[in-house]
Amino acid sequence: MSKAIVILGTMSSAGKSLIVTGLCRIFARKGIKVAPFKAQNMSNNAAVCKDGGEIGRAQYLQAIACKIEPTVDMNPILLKPEGNSKSQIIIRGKVWNSLNAKDYYKRKRYLWDVVVESLEKLKNEYELIIVEGAGSPVELNLKQNDIVNMAIAKYLDAPTYIVGDIDRGGIFAQLLGTYWLLEEEEKKLVKGFIVNKFRGDINLFKDGVSIIQEKSGVPVIGIVPYITDLILPEEDVATIEDFAKSAVKSADKKIDICVISYPHISNFDDFDAFKMQREVNLRFVRRVEEFGKPDLVILPGSKNTISDLIWIRKTGFEDVLKRYVQNGGKLVGICGGYQMLGKKIHDPQKMESDTETIDGLGFLNTVTVLRTNKTTRQITARMVKDIGSFTDENLEGYEIHLGQTEFLDANHGIFEIIYENQTIKDGAFSEDFKIWGTYIHGIFNNDAFRNSFLKTLGVEISELSYKESLNKNIDKLADVIEENIDVQKIMEDAGIF
Template sequence: MARSLMVVGTSSSVGKSLLVAGLCRVLSRRGIRVAPFKAQNMSNNAAVCDDGGEIGRAQELQARAAGIRPTVAMNPVLLKPQADATSQVIVRGRPWTTLRARDFYRRKRELWSIVIESLESLQAAYDLILIEGAGSPVELNLKSSDIVNMAVAKHLGCSVLLVGDIDRGGIFAQLLGTLSLLEEDERRLVRGLIVNRFRGDPRLFDDGVQILRERGECPVVGVVPFVPDLRLPEEDAVAIEHRAPRGTATIRIVVIRLPRISNFDDFDSLERCDDVAVTYATRPEELRDADAVILPGTKSTADDLRWLRERELDLAILDHARRGGAVVGICGGYQMLGTAIHDPARVESSAKTIRGLGLLPVETTFRPEKATANVRAAVVGNQWPGWLAAGFEELDAYEIHAGETSSSQPWLRIDRGSERETILDGCVGPDGRVWGCYLHGLFQNAGFCEAWLRSLAPSWQGENLGATDAIDESLDRLADVLLATFDWELLDDLIKGSQRA
């Protein structure tokens, strides 16, 4: 059975996910067969495994850092927030049920056996499991139903690293306060502290390290510097709010910041392109002077379409299209671009039919079943206007959607694998400026991405840095930082001394 090491945080967004990814890359370089694990995650940025199951984007990134294929065992419980304080609960990669928050907390312990079975399947296949906690391990009102933090550590008897974010301020309160609220048997498992996102000369914090060591009665594993410009996918939409828009650029792309936006890492590739500015908008005036408007994926198409109309963003999008601007819809955004959305089984909405924006001649019908798959795709036919006329072969992408959309002019052929069907998808307007489809990840295909950008501005001379190159370069850079800042003698001792079962 594999050894294990756990990383928990003083709160959400202190950098646990990236630290685990960096550790996976360091240890895999050393020839250790390492796998990530997070019992329960919450994110609408999901990834699709080879078997079609969904997991959180962070665990997919961590698996990539470890040089292995992601599996549903790495994230057996995934919550995907929807409307009205409810979430779709994904268990072992497949929809289990939809619950309100208070009902989920009552039923969490039902999932404990699945968490343990998933963890044990990884232990049987790898040398080391790097486990990520969620939020804080000392949310006292939630501890009785814990299946993701110290309950996992106690089950394994593994060493725990506690991470605090000094960039937020209050690092002593974060770390020492968390230690003081842990139960004694939990406290004994915390074998190291990590101070994350330090700006400036870390020697200025030498006194702080001493204070933490003495008052926390626990060694400090490392003071990790703030690492700028990591081109890694985010799983929390809060990250969008902190992105500074790029200054002047030849091409300006506006993504509508839907309340339940999902898989917005679709557009990371556009942000990596030279001379392209990508911004996220919630007001009509933010669409002015845009070259293209993108309606992204959403976990609740019906509710977000209503939100769009309440803010009069629908009128701004229609005006943009009338003036010859490009409009793109991906997944839920594609559904919005059609003439109607039907929901006879009330999968998403209490309304039987919702009027779409009418920019594409398609209609969508929601079904309880969900399509999830990694796919290869190609542009079919040669009748398409403008930039699509040349056609594109071998596009890598993935599907996650609950609706079926009828189109009289599909432009994509999707191959779901040798044991699955080949289907047609998407719709394109008469001049090629308005188009949509269900496929996520299209812009990660450099040739496709660059051709579309040149259709927006023929004078554009930039290039797209491939998603694979950018992500792997960032993971290597993060790993180098951890190699230089962590006490690896201590870490190796913790790993070697961890229990095997």
């Protein structure tokens, strides 16, 4: 019979996603067939499963931590904010609707059935399900519509643990306040508290542990230290802004890469491999004053390309980019960023805004038309045009976009995408090859391509395996959690022996 545990947070970004990721790897290393589950996630940083379905990046990473193939049932509902208080609703990996919160909540019965069906599928296949909640479980004005926090814990009758972020302060109010606001039947499911992101000497918090336990009757089962040098895919934009603030250019950082962080940035984990490369200083910038003198500028993916293109103009980045290119700078666009590099973007059905046509940045001779049919698929590609970083190895990645891009001259076809016995040309470039774009997400996770491309910036690069580095970081996270959380108690609570 399948077992389950539930990890809830006192708020968004309390660290529950990483706690779940670490626990997934811990139980996988113990030989338990384990899978992650999050009923409903909200993020524009999606991942694409083998069947082409979208799920939250956190659940994709958690599946990797479990050493299993990610599936849409691990995150059956994904909300992708579009602006104007609306979100695109992804149900079991496919676009279902675009709704505001009020209309979304009216579909609770249908959405709950979706959640339960996916959860039951996982229970039939795995020995242990590790459930992640969302936000706070005690948003009292929204609780009647809950399909992701205590509703799941009660459905599973599963031991539940509440994670608080001590780094933000107010840890007593976070943990005790959350617990006290639960209903009595819900409190019975809470088997422990986890204090997360602790800085300094943990022994200095012994009195704090005693206070929490005395006032709640619930044990503190772990105090997890703040891990400063962990590099794992994130799904919250706030985390990349925190990364940007903390990034320091040291002497061995020989390449400076600037990613324009517009309001609807998506799939920003495309650049995680650069974070791992010791020669690279990766910066996410939101103001022209932060632009500096980069060796490479990247326009990343966007959930609302037209809106973000307008933002680029309003903030002055368009003029900055034009001067940068005139001075010989190198510029790359991925997905939405690729669309922006062209001559025009057409949105005849007004899917992204009321603007039917907008001029692009004009760096590439392409035109993009946004269409209702969304392309989401994992792909294999090969490089057929030498843009100064040629590799004959097959490349892996994924597509996730609405637009179709038309080429207006011969400067296109950097890659051939191989998908279901089809060969599709992808990517366009400038005559001097200093500017190029592609729809392939994850292109820089391919070691041979990334290392070859970075060498075109004039620096010798140390060899790095992205997949090996990713797994080392997951193992490091798991080691820290196993050392600082009472995993044996969790196993006993769940009936795992």
